[in-house]
Amino acid sequence: MKPKNQRLVLALLALVAIIGAGFLALAGLRDNAALFRTPAELAANPVEPGRDIRLGGMVAANSIREASDGVTIDFIVEEGEARVPVRFTGIAPDLFRESSGVVAEGAFDRRGTFIAHTILAKHDENYMPPQMADMETRDERLQRTLER
Amino acid sequence: MHAFANPARFLGIARPLTPWLGWGGAALIVGALVPGLTVTPPDAVQGESARIMYVHVPAAWLGMAGWGGILVASLVQLIWRHPLAGVAARAIAVPGAAFTAICLVTGSLWGRPTWGTWWEWDGRMTSMLVLLFLYFGYIALAAASDERASTSRVAAIFGVLGAINLPIIHYSVTWWNSLHQPQSIGLTSSSIDAALLWPLLVATAGFSLLFGAIVLMRMRAMIADIRVEARLRRMAEA
Amino acid sequence: MDPVPFIVAAYAVALLGSAGLALQSFSVMRIKERRAESVRTREDI
Numbered sequence: 394m395k396p397k398n399q400r401l402v403l404a405l406l407a408l409v410a411i412i413g414a415g416f417l418a419l420a421g422l423r424d425n426a427a428l429f430r431t432p433a434e435l436a437a438n439p440v441e442p443g444r445d446i447r448l449g450g451m452v453a454a455n456s457i458r459e460a461s462d463g464v465t466i467d468f469i470v471e472e473g474e475a476r477v478p479v480r481f482t483g484i485a486p487d488l489f490r491e492s493s494g495v496v497a498e499g500a501f502d503r504r505g506t507f508i509a510h511t512i513l514a515k516h517d518e519n520y521m522p523p524q525m526a527d528m529e530t531r532d533e534r535l536q537r538t539l540e541r
Numbered sequence: 542m543h544a545f546a547n548p549a550r551f552l553g554i555a556r557p558l559t560p561w562l563g564w565g566g567a568a569l570i571v572g573a574l575v576p577g578l579t580v581t582p583p584d585a586v587q588g589e590s591a592r593i594m595y596v597h598v599p600a601a602w603l604g605m606a607g608w609g610g611i612l613v614a615s616l617v618q619l620i621w622r623h624p625l626a627g628v629a630a631r632a633i634a635v636p637g638a639a640f641t642a643i644c645l646v647t648g649s650l651w652g653r654p655t656w657g658t659w660w661e662w663d664g665r666m667t668s669m670l671v672l673l674f675l676y677f678g679y680i681a682l683a684a685a686s687d688e689r690a691s692t693s694r695v696a697a698i699f700g701v702l703g704a705i706n707l708p709i710i711h712y713s714v715t716w717w718n719s720l721h722q723p724q725s726i727g728l729t730s731s732s733i734d735a736a737l738l739w740p741l742l743v744a745t746a747g748f749s750l751l752f753g754a755i756v757l758m759r760m761r762a763m764i765a766d767i768r769v770e771a772r773l774r775r776m777a778e779a
Numbered sequence: 780m781d782p783v784p785f786i787v788a789a790y791a792v793a794l795l796g797s798a799g800l801a802l803q804s805f806s807v808m809r810i811k812e813r814r815a816e817s818v819r820t821r822e823d824i
């Protein structure tokens with residue numbers, strides 16, 4: 394290949410890469426670039442039943458209930474005051490737990506329950522060794538006892 | 542700054558500096574990752590998989606710092622016509638792309654056990670993938686341009702424009718609901734406990750030194766090429 | 780889910796990738812610097 398043609402090919406590759414980057418950026422920015430909607434956003438702007446969305450928030454404390462079939466779980470995703478009941482059938486990730494972040498993919502049914510087909514766990518920016526986490530929960534427990 | 546404009550003077554510093562950066566970086570990486578895998582405690586919530594951050598975070602830092610370096614070198618080249626700036630920017634591109642790719646792959650390997658997914662079209666992940674494509678574009682542009690590294694403008698302008706992606710990556714976790722957790726380390730504070738933090742800082746320093754050594758080696762290779770060309774041209778004219 | 784395979788894979792990717800890039804950069808540099816040196820010292824061409 395002549396050097397001139399080679400340069401042309403490389404320039405075309407550069408163009409393809411740039412357009413690809415722009416396309417990916419737009420794909421990422423659709424839906425205002427948000428990966429999920431929170432319960433408070435859904436309370437303000439409800440979506441019709443059956444439409445596939447992602448719901449994200451905190452799993453409410455003491456809200457996980459396992460159904461008798463062993464694979465279906467019911468829980469509540471909350472954000473401040475807003476709460477959404479969720480039902481999921483399948484294997485949840487290890488980090489799916491109460492008072493922790495979650496992103497559920499699925500749609501609302503007619504009664505307002507969010508039927509999730511996929512669950513992703515979302516962790517926070519804090520990293521600490523297990524002993525310290527135990528200490529912290531002990532502190533929290535102590536605090537609760539004192540408040541009572 | 543123009544003290545380094547003379548390639549001979551630059552080489553006088555770069556030659557002895559290369560092994561120091563390379564071996565020093567390797568020593569720090571080993572000194573951070575071995576204890577990071579064996580001695581330091583796991584994370585309370587994520588368990589052992591949090592150890593992936595000791596390679597993931599340095600790679601993310603270098604992927605972004607690499608384009609920051611391209612931005613600075615491109616500006617120096619465009620504004621001051623510094624002859625080595627274009628060489629430096631080109632020398633950064635390949636290692637920058639490599640560490641961005643390492644960041645994406647290790648992040649995916651971290652996401653599967655913790656989040657339950659290899660990949661989501663999430664603001665942070667998508668903007669980091671865009672950075673990788675920007676690197677590819679830069680590398681292709683730099684290779685395609687007619688002129689020599691020290692004078693080519695097109696790649697330098699692309700290097701400046703592409704830097705717009707850096708703040709997007711940084712703030713992606715703040716601006717949009719994201720699966721990726723927010724920033725853990727700020728300028729003055731960290732939400733990573735000290736017992737887990739020190740290997741991260743040492744590994745980041747180690748990979749950064751190694752990155753510096755790689756950039757210097759690539760710059761030296763390009764300077765050697767330029768010298769051979771210049772020599773052959775002079776001999777042809779003589 | 781057992782995290783060990785994921786940790787091993789992530790470390791392998793990071794270490795092999797950066798070591799490979801360093802070695803490649805080093806060998807290219809050595810070849811080109813030697814060529815520059817030989818051109819500089821040869822007076823016949």
